[in-house]
Amino acid sequence: MIILASASPRRQELLKLITKDFAVMPSDIDESVPSNIETEKSPEYLAEKKAKHIFENGHKNDTVIGCDTGVFIDGKMLGKPKNKQDAKDMLAELSGRTHKVITGCCICKNGTVNSFSVVTEVEFYPLTEKEIESYIATGEPMDKAGSYGIQGKGSLLVKGIVGDYFNVVGLPVARLNKELNG
Template identity: 70%
Template sequence: MIILASASPRRQELLSLICDDFSVEPADIDETIENEIELEKMPEYLAVKKAKHIQGNKHFDDIVIGCDTGVFLDGIMLGKPSSESNAAEMLRNLSGRKHKVITGCALLYKDRCISFSQTTEVEFFELTDMEIEDYIATGEPMDKAGAYGIQGKGTALVKGIVGDFYNVVGLPVAMLNKKLKEIISNAEKKL
């Protein structure tokens, strides 16, 4: 059985593109990150932490997939906004600039762990205060890293991307598919 350790409906929808049968068990963990973890490896670290948490809860014989996405600008990882004013600040900082979106993924099966990070570069248009206010009024930015959703109304903010679109949504589908096939193939060899 495949378990997705995420409550994100976007991740569930994207996983269904490559996997017909899986269940969802969100990982409610402390997302504290150890000081020695380098900045751009933080999403991968959290993905492993989430997957291990779910695997430890009676899923040792299942394939557990953990994911975490971060938005990176000026050497800082932008999380989900804590308020509308925090969302406005993030969007003003992203306005007219390029930033990185990094999704970390971890696949655990028994004692095996495959983890990786995928990076996509995103460039925003210059945004006016009114555009930022209007976007925040939709409510969409409040549960998204970096205060925007590229798959929703936030698409109007994006001038262009270099890399995997689905990675920005929260799941690098093509790379995950390759790694999932690898772990399933190795599991079948051991049967």
Template identity: 65%
Template sequence: MIVLASASPRRQELLSLITENYKIEPAHIDESIHEQIDLYKIPEHLAFKKAEYVHKLHPDDTVIGCDTGVFVDSQMIGKPKSDKAAFEILKLLSGKTHLVITGCAIFKGSRVIRFSQVTEVEFYELSNAEIEEYIATGDPSDKAGAYGIQGKGSLLVRQIKGDYFNVVGLPVALLNKKLNEI
């Protein structure tokens, strides 16, 4: 049995492209970073911590942990805590290319695989009115980088280079390959 260490409905939907035989067990971990970790490896580190936590609860199952981060101007952008924060994030991303990195960890018995997938996303130059209109949809509130490419956030995106599903939150093809390896 596969256990997804995530409550994300988007990840659940994407995992169902690989298998219908899975269950959900969200990881309740402290996501603060105390160790010296390369900025771009933070999602992979958090994915490992999530998978490790759930693997202790389900040691006989294959456990998948994931974490997605948005990076621009050498900083990691999290989920906005308010509409004002969402506005500031979207203004920062406006007209720029940013990186979306999803880190994954798979635990199966004593074996562990860790990996990351990187996608470049370029936003159109956004007016204040466009940003406010998007925020009014409520879409930015629970998403890293304050947007969801699979919904109305797609209207902000000029182009992507890389895996679309990675931006949604789960690099499906790469994850499937790694599951077959383990």
């Protein structure tokens, strides 16, 4: 059986492109990252931690997939906003600039651990304060890393991307499919 160690509805929807036969078991772990882990390696570190937690707690005969996505700019990671002001600050920082979205994935199966990261570059249009406030008013940014969702109204902020679109949504499906079946 395939187990997705994530509660994300977006990841669940995307995993259905690979298989309809999977269970969802969110991993309830401490998501702190040790200081010796490179900032851009933190999604892969957390993905592995999530997958291993489920795998080692009663699911050693299953295939467990862990994922974590981060938004990175100027060497720092932008998480989910704490409040509207935090979302406004993040969107202002991303305005008119290119940033990286990195999704770390980990597959635990048959006693092996296979981890990888996929990087997509996203460029935002320059945003006015009014555009930022209007987007925040939709409520969409509040549960998303970097304060935007490319698959929703956040798409209106994006000038272009280089790399895997689905990676920005939260699951690099083509690479994950290759790793699962390779």
